[in-house]
Amino acid sequence: MFDPNEFIKRKIEEIRKLVGNEKVLAAVSGGVDSTTAAALAFKALGPEQIRVIFIDTGFMREGEPLWVKEVLKDVMPIEIVDASERFMKELIGKSDAEEKRKIFREIFYNVVSEEARKWGARWLVQGTTAPDWIETTGGIKTQHNVLEQLGINVREKWGFKLLEPLVELYKDEVRAVARALGLPEEIASRQPFPGPGLLVRCVGEVRTDKLQALRKATTIVEEKLKDLNPSQYFAAIWEDKLGEKIMDNPETYVFEGVKATGVKGDLRAYGPIALVTEWERPYEIWKEIITKRNDVTHVVVQVSEKKDGNYTLSIRAVLTDNFMTADVLKIDRSLLEEIAEEIFEKVPSIRRVVYDVTPKPPATIEYE
CATH class of the missing domain: 3.30.300.10 (GMP Synthetase; Chain A, domain 3)
Structure with missing residues (x-):
């Protein structure tokens, strides 16, 4: 039976050993996956070593960026990065589902790469879970946060390495970890919101x-x-x-x-x-x-x-x-x-x- 507290303890040790004294960037969307991954890394490393950002792509729900920042203010500080014009410029007029997802992924990680360089970060924390990479590698649809599983060399392309502490978990297990970490219930029980947001809807x-x-x-x-x-x-x-x-x-x-x-x-x-x-x-x-x-x-x-x-x-x-x-x-x-x-x-x-x-x-x- 899955024990979220044992999982947290094991992952904190792994993160500290893997990262050492290097700086880390975490990008959250307000969904339970990315937020839980960021909170786990924040607990392991602390504010001196990790910077947490929310990228406003222009495909968010009404008031979402500020809501996420506010609801998580007692967990970790979040900085909003407004890249909405950049996303809109490239995606308005596009219609094919896979093309849209791949364009979104490229812009998203270019923005992340720029923010990582500003912070001096060599690691990116993201909330990739088992269904994400199973669907992507199975050819069903490209999840924007699945990279290394497709053979993409993120260190060479964007200048950081990936830290994916939830990659072996399914949604119910992620929610259990979120609650064990003390995340607000609004986040722990929140329904999934895709990385590309309203773009895929x-x-x-x-x-x-x-x-x-x-x-x-x-x-x-x-x-x-x-x-x-x-x-x-x-x-x-x-x-x-x-x-x-x-x-x-x-x-x-x-x-x-x-x-x-x-x-x-x-x-x-x-x-x-x-x-x-x-x-x-x-x-x-x-x-x-x-x-x-x-x-x-x-x-x-x-x-x-x-x-x-x-x-x-x-x-x-x-x-x-x-x-x-x-x-x-x-x-x-x-x-x-x-x-x-x-x-x-x-x-x-x-x-x-x-x-x-x-x-x-x-x-x-x-x-x-």
């Missing part, structure tokens, strides 16, 4: 108005669903343009020009999202559709629509222990309709609200 082409709409809708969805305690829950957005009709009963289409990531067998799939326009057998229908159209990676069921607007807003909520597999949280339609009504009122560019009913596999939890 802005499905397809990245556009400024689309990102702004997603950020507003994300606040609404997270507030409305938090009391249900899903393992992960969020909003995603894409262009509302229906393509080929693939079923009559219930009426089902694929979105034109929209692709999302899935898992077929042990391999990555990148295919269409199917829309069921009727709330009929919502939590069983995905099997029928994916059997009929094997290239479909996600199935969403319509909650509500209005006449105007450019985008579909998808709500996703899952239950999982290890994030390698996940079940869909079955939510009453009345609550989803309530959420849709508020989204329509506050985010005019949203035309349609849907609920993703696809487990993992065959879908991934995130769309990109």
Whole structure:
């Protein structure tokens, strides 16, 4: 049985032995993985040896950088590095999921490298966990924090070595370590937030108005669903343009020009999202559709629509222990309709609200 206190004791000894007297940089996102890794290193090394930064990429949730700094102020000091313009310049207009992730990774580590040089750091602490490198090396999708496992020589490319104290752990174990370290419960129980943030929930082409709409809708969805305690829950957005009709009963289409990531067998799939326009057998229908159209990676069921607007807003909520597999949280339609009504009122560019009913596999939890 996993003992978080024994793990902490062992890792502190390892970190001190590995790092010696060299300086260390830690980049946190406010998620439980990166924050736990940074807190563990901070406990091992202290403020004279480690500097903790939060890189604002422009793809964060509303008020996130300041919230993270405030909630962790009694644990470790955090410095916000605003690199949002740099990320936006390179990513606006990009649409392919893997291309977006790889561009993000390159910019992120260039910024980290610059900050490490300023501090004189030769080590970078990051919260890579077992699902991250398993998905990346398995070819399902590129996690931005998986580097050495892909054969990338980070010392040669960016000038630092990696310190990944959580690389053998799964999410439930990371949360246990977070609590044993005394991190605030808001962090220890916080749902995962991907390293590239809203970038991978802005499905397809990245556009400024689309990102702004997603950020507003994300606040609404997270507030409305938090009391249900899903393992992960969020909003995603894409262009509302229906393509080929693939079923009559219930009426089902694929979105034109929209692709999302899935898992077929042990391999990555990148295919269409199917829309069921009727709330009929919502939590069983995905099997029928994916059997009929094997290239479909996600199935969403319509909650509500209005006449105007450019985008579909998808709500996703899952239950999982290890994030390698996940079940869909079955939510009453009345609550989803309530959420849709508020989204329509506050985010005019949203035309349609849907609920993703696809487990993992065959879908991934995130769309990109």
